[in-house]
Amino acid sequence: MEHPSAAHEGQHHPIGLYLKVWGYLFLLSAMSYMVDYLHMQGIVRWTLIILFMLLKAGLILSIFMHLAWERLSLIYAILVPPLVLLVLVRIMTIEANYAFWTRAIFMGGGG
Known part of the structure; x- marks a missing residue:
């Protein structure tokens, strides 16, 4: 019961x-x-x-x-992955700009 x-x-x-x-x-x-x-x-x-x-x-x-x-471990499990994704997107943006400008400077164009 x-x-x-x-x-x-x-x-x-x-x-x-x-x-x-x-x-x-x-x-x-x-x-x-x-x-x-x-x-x-x-x-x-x-x-x-x-x-x-x-x-x-x-x-x-x-x-x-x-x-x-909630426990701190659960908060980290929910909040850390989106923050890591934002950091990775920022790194990809920097890399994309670098590739674009490298192509524009050395290959005469870029677009």
């Missing part, structure tokens, strides 16, 4: 925590919208948009996907 409290096991977080995170997400979304509203251009625009996007993704991962309460 199952223990009566077995159905209620698990992590229970106060609703206030989720409401606070929703508020932060709303604030970050409003700030991201303000970047467009204020007609920011260039590197400042894209830096702010990506910063707000990453902050929102971090909040969602940590609170709504419960990573804040």
